[in-house]
Amino acid sequence: MPGWEEIRDSVRERIRVREWAPGALIPGEERLAADYGVARATVNRAIRALAEAGLVERRKRAGTRVAELPTRRARLEIPVIRREVEGQGRLYACRLLSARPAGLPAEAAARLDLPAGHAALAFETLHLADGRPHAHEARWLNPAAVPPLPDFSQISVNEWLVANVPVVSGEVAFLAEAAGPGAAAALAIAPGAPVLVTERTTVGPDGPITFVRLSHVPGHRVSLRL
Amino acid sequence: MPGWEEIRDSVRERIRVREWAPGALIPGEERLAADYGVARATVNRAIRALAEAGLVERRKRAGTRVAELPTRRARLEIPVIRREVEGQGRLYACRLLSARPAGLPAEAAARLDLPAGHAALAFETLHLADGRPHAHEARWLNPAAVPPLPDFSQISVNEWLVANVPVVSGEVAFLAEAAGPGAAAALAIAPGAPVLVTERTTVGPDGPITFVRLSHVPGHRVSLRL
DNA sequence: GCCTTTAATATGTCTATACATAAAGCCGAG
DNA sequence: CTCGGCTTTATGTATAGACATATTAAAGGC
Numbered sequence A, B: 001m002p003g004w005e006e007i008r009d010s011v012r013e014r015i016r017v018r019e020w021a022p023g024a025l026i027p028g029e030e031r032l033a034a035d036y037g038v039a040r041a042t043v044n045r046a047i048r049a050l051a052e053a054g055l056v057e058r059r060k061r062a063g064t065r066v067a068e069l070p071t072r073r074a075r076l077e078i079p080v081i082r083r084e085v086e087g088q089g090r091l092y093a094c095r096l097l098s099a100r101p102a103g104l105p106a107e108a109a110a111r112l113d114l115p116a117g118h119a120a121l122a123f124e125t126l127h128l129a130d131g132r133p134h135a136h137e138a139r140w141l142n143p144a145a146v147p148p149l150p151d152f153s154q155i156s157v158n159e160w161l162v163a164n165v166p167v168v169s170g171e172v173a174f175l176a177e178a179a180g181p182g183a184a185a186a187l188a189i190a191p192g193a194p195v196l197v198t199e200r201t202t203v204g205p206d207g208p209i210t211f212v213r214l215s216h217v218p219g220h221r222v223s224l225r226l
Numbered sequence C: 001g002c003c004t005t006t007a008a009t010a011t012g013t014c015t016a017t018a019c020a021t022a023a024a025g026c027c028g029a030g
Numbered sequence D: 001c002t003c004g005g006c007t008t009t010a011t012g013t014a015t016a017g018a019c020a021t022a023t024t025a026a027a028g029g030c
Helices: A004-016 A029-036 A040-052 A081-087 A106-112 A157-164 A181-187 B004-016 B029-036 B040-052 B081-087 B106-112 B157-164 B181-187
Strands: A056-059 A063-066 A072-078 A092-103 A119-129 A132-141 A169-178 A194-204 A207-216 A222-225 B056-059 B063-066 B072-078 B092-103 B119-129 B132-141 B169-178 B194-204 B207-216 B222-225
Touching: A004 A029, A004 A040, A029 A040, A040 A056, A072 A222, A081 A092, A081 A119, A081 A132, A106 A194, A106 A207, A119 A157, A119 A181, A132 A157, A132 A181, A157 A207, A169 B169, A194 B194, B004 B029, B004 B040, B029 B040, B040 B056, B072 B222, B081 B092, B081 B119, B081 B132, B106 B194, B106 B207, B119 B157, B119 B181, B132 B157, B132 B181, B157 B207
Parallel strands: none
Antiparallel strands: A056 A063, A072 B072, A092 A119, A119 A132, A132 A207, A169 A194, A169 B194, A169 B222, A194 A207, A194 B169, A222 B169, B056 B063, B092 B119, B119 B132, B132 B207, B169 B194, B194 B207
16 A cells, blocks of 8 residues: 555656656546545645645646646755854854944845845854854844844854744845955955855844845855755 | 644744744644644644744654754755746847767766766857856766757757656755856856856766756846745 | 663554635626 | 636545554663
């Protein structure tokens, strides 16, 4: 008696060998349930898993069809930097370079959907791995959206936020740019060297929370498994 | 009578307001089901969704506890480039710059877990959006792992692979580097300009399939929603 | 006291059944 | 011929009950 995972695998295989071509309808749950000799709920679980993986598309009444161009989906687990570093067996440390009130620069304002110049707190942090620069963080925090701040000499801004402010939605983006003077100095690299930048915007229940730009040391790879 | 999504939201909220602190056990399914007045399966569906989102961790017998550092997960939908470009309302085109047998270079070999110099097919493709360079693709294909190849003047290598070769596992990585001479010429940018590179490795049922390096035009952002 | 076996327990899954919901397609009114 | 509304149908969700499985905690043997 097959379980839902076996049915999922079997259906995936039947799609692979083109028993059902891309774009074609596959049999309904009722039918598959009878074929496999299981209850419809079991088939539902299996096909739903394939739908979540993007291999099939389901619509009520219209049935389930094999996706035309199976969009692969990768999951990125966004790590707290400390964990990422420690996960590589290296010693983590961070230094708060500056923390001061500041108006939002245009780019941060646009990402946070707030007016440029909006009152914010600006943080600059250097993350270290084994004592050497790992990433330079520039962060703008919307004070209206977070509880009173603690003393950030003890805990990194990021970790405090992760643990204390609920996130409703957000965005992560990757881009490449030439290292700016601030980041280059902090990371001890040549200005203009290509750096991988991850930008993160998070929105909480009380509005936009924070916008972070992380400039990674050259050679850094962000990797996701499929 | 609440559905599983409402229960999921309710539990998420109760975690948010610290009714159950990070690391703490939350009540068992049986108990929650009684509290909410639903069947256990409904609670199971709700809590499982939270577990998949990384907000709680479940273990048999041990129960469900609130995750200590809620690792946010982002989903990246890896688009066929044509779709990505067309999704922005721009006209897509691609030009196959070269296609020839070649030994695997060291980097590609390492990623594919094949010996350096292993027989492969090397492709170079330029992707265009609205007639202007969008990305430069260097690809190595393991001929042993794919069916006979079609004529790639009609369809892009990528699209043919997506539609014709099943992928078992793989990896996507982002990094920044200075544009190499080949990519710089193809993209019509200054050599040494910072470019975002996405590397993709895919493995199929018959072994490693392909390794791709996509060099994007400066200013390109890859963005994921949380 | 320490190690092994056993029982208790929370989650995981399956079943059979029922009703809800969305949307495709039919059909009649205008 | 077109626009609503109705019917049909596949998926979505809920339920009570059962058994499976993984783990922990307790009981037992040495």
